[in-house]
Amino acid sequence: MKILVLGGSIFFGKMLVQKLITKGIHDVTIATGGNKSIEREIASKARHLVIDRTEPDQMH
DSSP, X not given: OEEEEETTXXXXXXXXXXXXXXXXXXXXXXXXXXXXXXXXXXXXXXEEEEOOTTOGGGGX
16 A cells, blocks of 8 residues: 655654554655655655645646
């Protein structure tokens, strides 16, 4: 299962990503605006995309 989490570097998104990884979901992608850092533990287990959500071409 592939999961994309928008805003995975802040409170709820970060908790969701941690829970997904703990549950064994290995194909997790975090999309952020790039203004927050991703914790090392999460970054090693999930893909991180820096996108501008106001640019539709970046949402593909």
